[in-house]
Amino acid sequence: MIKDPESAPDPYDALAEAGVTPWTSHADLRDVPFELLARHLMTPAAQTAWDELRTVRGRLLVDLLRYDVDLAAELPGAVEEIDRELAEPGGGSGEPLSDEAAARLVADLVRFDV
Structure with a gap:
């Protein structure tokens, strides 16, 4: 580097x-x-x-920030992987999360240093 x-x-x-x-x-x-x-x-x-x-x-x-990532090269593969997972049975089905449930998930994700 x-x-x-x-x-x-x-x-x-x-x-x-x-x-x-x-x-x-x-x-x-x-x-x-x-x-x-x-x-x-x-x-x-x-x-x-x-x-x-x-x-x-x-x-x-x-x-x-130590990793060099080429977003233009990585993004298409990531989109394909997400589409593939969503196409699998149960991958994209179900009810969307409520605003409260989504807020709790986000709060859990950003609290690393507990």
Whole structure:
């Protein structure tokens, strides 16, 4: 991946000295501030990086932006897959969700860091 010199620093790069990588478990990530403090590495940049990664929601966003996706190439296949699943028996049948049920589902989906 080519880094844009004018973009914000990658949180994983800022925390590399503490051994943080995209493969670090979320449980292990919770102990990173203690490691940084013990090694006198808790700089403002490290604090900002840890703040970005410490919640599941923030980490998912950082990880999502690490992938290069060609939407023009991926979209037709995704549409075909959705159409195929909806065409299967039971795939698209049934009553539409009420506004309240849809709102509850959306609320459940966006509450990652409980």
